Amino acid sequence: MVANAQLPQTYEAQTQAIARELLAQSRQKRSLWDKIGDNLRLDEHLLDWAMEHPGLRLQLFRFIDCLPSLQSKTEIAHHLQQYLGKEQVELPGPLKNILNFTDAQSGPAQAAAGLISKATEILAFKYIAGETIPQVLKAVERLRKEKMGFTIDLLGEAVITETEAQAYYQSYLDLMTELTEKTRPWSTVPAIDQAEEETLPRVQVSVKLTAFYSQFDPLDPEGSQAKVCDRIRALLRHAQELGVAVHFDMEQYAYKDLILNILKDLLVEEEFRSRTDIGITLQAYLRDSLSDLQGLIPWAKHRGYPITVRLVKGAYWDQETIKAQQNHWPIPVYCEKAQTDANYEAMTQLLLENHEYLYAAIASHNVRSQAHACAIAEQLSIPRRRFECQVLYGMGDNLAKALVKRGHRVRVYAPYGKLLPGMAYLIRRLLENTANSSFLRQSLEERPVEELIAPPQIKGLDTLPSPGYPNVADTDYAQTDLRNQAFQALAQVQHRLGKTYLPLINGQYVKTETTLDSVNPCRPTEIIGKVGQIDLDQAEQAMEAAKAAFPSWKNTPAKERAMILHRAADLLAQRRHELNAWICLEVGKILPQADAEVSEAIDFCRYYAEEMERLSHGIRLDVAGETNYYHYQPRGIAVVIAPWNFPLAIAMGMTVAALVTGNCALLKPAATSSVIAAKITEILVEAGMPAGVFQFVPGKGSVVGHYLVNHPDVHLIAFTGSREVGCRIYADAAVLQSGQRHLKRVIAEMGGKNAIIVDESADLDQAVAGAIYSAFGYTGQKCSACSRIIVLDAVHDAFVERFVEATRSLNIGPTDLPSTQVGPVIDAVAQQRIQSYISQGKQEAEVAWEGPVPEEGYFVSPTIFKNVSPQAVIAQEEIFGPVVAIIRVASFAEALQVANGTDYALTGGLYSRTPDHIDQANQAFEVGNLYINRGITGAIVSRQPFGGFKLSGVGSKAGGPDYLLQFLEPRHVSENIQRQGFAPIEGADQ
Structure with missing residues (x-):
């Protein structure tokens, strides 16, 4: 049962009253042209101009992003010209005057570089508490004078080495030690240092789990947890010795479940179970965040001691939506800000109504969001220890003061560190401040009070447009069920190793005198499968079968050929995890890279099927009295010589390109990936490929491959492999064999440097x-x-x-x-x-x-x-x-x-x-x-x-709009349709 369940569960009237009060105290009027003396406040106006001019906003923030890496004023001036000097960027008059130079080494250019750099630095330190601990101490001392607490975050977005992970860990140990030592002489501020009978830690730090291990990966939850927890335990012990509170930040969606699971496991360990000076973060812009909070409540009850939940809206909206769209995954965040605001209020209510089990830290610069939390806290008479308001350093300052005035405990999230690693943080703050949907911007623009504090008005936007070809989605291994399916398939395939796979000739699997053992390159004694190797007689049988099948296949409508490819794509999708396992074991790819290969194979099937249907219509170029029809026909018989490094995607792509265009195809795989080629064979046969149209012909390259390349009945060779072999194929194919009445087409991809x-x-x-x-x-x-x-x-x-x-x-x-x-x-x-x-x-x-x-x-x-x-x-x-x-x-x-x-x-x-x-x-x-x-x-x-x-090769690009043209012969038919001066007129009825 939630606490105080007998009270009314609507808090709207009190929310409105508190919001009006907070807004009246926090709203600040500011002119676009504020000046100090005769000097323009450029740092402030950069934001104003960014809000006024969307094109400038984009280019300005791109410039600011790279500014810390520029080594001289000349470089800065040169980049100013490139980012802001373009005609399409609309510049305000004062900024245009600053940038009125042509030579980046000139005096005006150097002055402009200095001015813009200084303005950006000032802007940065509005949101960053300092580059050093002494600077941070001055900043938090100012906050304490205003009766605000703090939490310190060490700036840095990417930990990509174990050296950096160790340095991050050590930096926090040093930070906690130094802050504790420096703050010990401070006098007590009851509003933030005490609550009821409890003395609260003066120092709080906020940390990121992913920064404790450079290879933090949802695919490896157990390994990641083991590596991370060693450092977290040591950090928490050190914090307890010093009396420092520790809060764990939330990061990108891919890490969310892993972070929550790690913290849930760790914080019920006997050593840490009774700690109440620890917090975690939830992001309300995530669609499953309310469910996560609902799951935390029984966990907290079981734990028996509260932790703090910092409720934020979320800082990676653009990144999350872009990543989801690029990967064709469901978008994990709400697409509409009002949906996030509504979810935030629902989570606020749930959190505060369970304040006995979870303490609430309401982190928002939206007056309504804070007022809603205050209204609930007051109606439920929530003890001060169990509720606090939070804002970011440099944002919502007046709101924070108004909350303090109302008697709430307020904490400021204060990042510190060097500007270069902090640039991503700064850009996020600038984007937030200047976004059309930002409450801070709307408040600055003096929107009507009723509009600012109204309940979220949801329009129902539930998705975003995703332009481009609808590629199949890779597996998201951050999802527990998909990860489990992957490892179950791997275990199942490991129990099916060592079987024999036979060639497919004219629709029948045929026995061979010899087989080749395909082994696991990780464990060469482990045989993945035994693959029958054809001899030259069988190669000729395959060629005769292809010749016999070609006339019928050539005349099969393109739509029917395409449907077989679509069925093959569906089968690939159904067997995705199994195929991933075969690729992993036979050629030594890790699962995510194997999975991407299966996606590519599916895309090849579907894309080439659609492309062939498009090409099958040909092009009409009629004029009066004459029809002109440009169209395509298949070349004949294609030999596909596939590589081992992309044994599914490239082999499938070359093969189905040949097949869908009406050619018959003989697939000769690399010896080391022949089992996967046998799986391709299974799929194409099940999809309905007719006998003789497709054939699986594994054999020794120097014997069978050479024989097929030089065969006079072969029309096309599609090859991917080494430069040495590719050049030899190219040369051999150029030789006109006895009885050959065509020139062979070679498509060869031969590597790179x-x-x-x-x-x-x-x-x-x-x-x-x-x-x-x-x-x-x-x-x-x-x-x-x-x-x-x-x-x-x-x-x-x-x-x-x-x-x-x-x-x-x-x-x-x-x-x-x-x-x-x-x-x-x-x-x-x-x-x-x-x-x-x-x-x-x-x-x-x-x-x-x-x-x-x-x-x-x-x-x-x-x-x-x-x-x-x-x-x-x-x-x-x-x-x-x-x-x-x-x-x-x-x-x-x-x-x-x-x-x-x-x-x-x-x-x-x-x-x-x-x-x-x-x-x-x-x-x-x-x-x-x-x-x-x-x-x-x-x-x-x-x-x-x-x-x-x-x-690197010859031929058009695989997966592109002209790739299939290589497998086709263009034809043109022109007909004179006049008869004694009479020609039919299309559409005429006379």
Whole structure:
């Protein structure tokens, strides 16, 4: 039963009365043109101008985001020109005057840079309590004079190395120790230091769980919990010794359930069970936040001692919606601010009506939200210990004073730290202050009181538009049920290992004289399956079956062929977790990367089916008296030679592209991924692919592959693999065989030597994390993987230090362990080849990192070389493993020259916040796929059609609008429809 349940459960009248009182005391009139003496208050007007001009707001905040990384006034002036000097950015007169310069090195430019920098710094320190503890102490002393408590948060958005996690932990130990020592002489302020008979901690800190472990991952809840809890326990013990309260912040939605589960488990441990100086945070903009709170209440009753729940609305709305839209996941946050406000009020009521079990910290700058909480607290006569109001430092100051005046305990959330790691926090505050829906902005604009304090008016917006192709969603492993399904499938597949898989020829599985053992590269003694290997006679039988099946398949309507692909996509989706497990075990991918591959295979099926239906209509180009019809026909027989590194996605993509266009296809997989190719076969057969149209022909590449490539009845070869094999196929296919009456088409993707450029304006958090994933995702065994990082001199040393530490922090091991980020290479041959390149690199450059690896399995350490010459072997040749060459350059022009200085042109990346550099890369970076401020792997069908040029390959981009055209022959039919001067007129009725 909730406390005081006999009281009325509506608090609206009192909410309105308190809101009017608070608003009257906190509303502040301010002119857009406030001045101090003759000097314009530029820091204040930056916000005003941002609210007045949406285009300026976007560019201004982008400039502020990169400002701390700029090293000189000239750089700052240059970036001001690029961000704010564009014609499409509407500038207020005073700002236009400040930016009235053309030469970034001129006196006016230097003055403008200084003025804007100082204004931004002043603006930042309105929201950040200080860069040092002494500065923070001065700030909180001012708060105590106004009878406000505080909680201190150490700024920093990304912990991507274990060194940083340890430093974060130690910083909090030091912070608590120093704050306790400095605050001990302070006199007592009863309004915040006492409640009833209890003395409250003067010092409170707010911490982030993800910062205690660099590899914090919802896929590995047990491992993450074990790593994090060791540090949390030590932190809580230290806090108890000092008498410091600890509050745990909430972060991105992906971590929410894991954070709650960790804290629930930890805080019922006997050592911590009776602690009431600990808090957790809930975010009301999350759709499931009310349910989370409802779940906390029985937990708190069981615990027997209250903790504090800080109720916030949420700070990552844009990030959460964008991530959900990009991944085609349900949006976890409310799409309408009024929905969040209504949920906040419902949670406030539930929390306060259960104040015996959970203490409430109502964190909001919305007068109505605080008034609603105050109304409930007063009606229920909630003891002061069990309820407090919270605001952010520099926001809602007048509201905080008004709440103090009413007798409420008020606490200010005060971040401190260096401006560079705090920039993300500052941008969030600026966005909040200037958003149209912001209560602070609406109050400043003097909206009517009735409008400001009215109950939330929900319009019913429940989703957001998601433009682009509707790709299938990857598995969200933050969801417990999906995570459980994944590991159940993995366990089931592990009990099905060692079976024999036979080739499929003319609709029948056929026995072979020999089989090949496919093994787990993590544990080579573990046989995944035995795969029958065809001989040349069987290869010829498959070819004859394809020839016989082709006429009928060619004439099968495109819609019927497309329907088979749609059924195949549905089967892939149904078997997703099982297929993930096979990929994980046969080729050594971790589950999330295997899962993305299944998504890509599904997308290939659906996208190519839709594309073929579009192409099947042809193009009418009629004129008076003449019809003209441009259309396509299939080429004939396609041989698909698939790689092992994307054994499902690429094999399926090339195969179904050939099939849906009306060709017959023979799939010859790589030996090391033949079991997965057998699974493709099962799916296509179940989907209804006719006998002879598709055939599974595993066999030795130098024998069977060579025979098929050179066969005169083959019309097309689709190949993905090494440059050496691809060039040989290209040459062999060019030879006109006896009886051959056509020229063979070759589609070949042959790898890359891909580079990421990091310039002096880059966000190093993003750059390091993106480069790590691009270089060492799937152990560097992607043709798109980053193998060169070209870093400008100004940030070179800082980047290398963090990149090395981030690599050192990666977990290397078997890929069926959820903690693993880097698995094995594919086989012993690959292992030896990569190790020989590492030996070569040690002669050419300096090893920055090479670590230990498991003894069992085909493991190679992620290896980083620095001081690498652009012409070194390790900077020129494709290694296809976890080896990265870091190249230092002096200028961006040199960076582009080095990036383009290889035989390959597949993918490339740039981390930069300099618009000119982004424009130059767009024009001059010679790659098929250029990625800016994100990783360079993981192309998505339709969104990022994939493929390169130079020696990276030949052919149109996979997953793009012209890919299927390679599998088709264009035809044109022109007919004169005149008869003795008479021609039918379409639509005429005369």
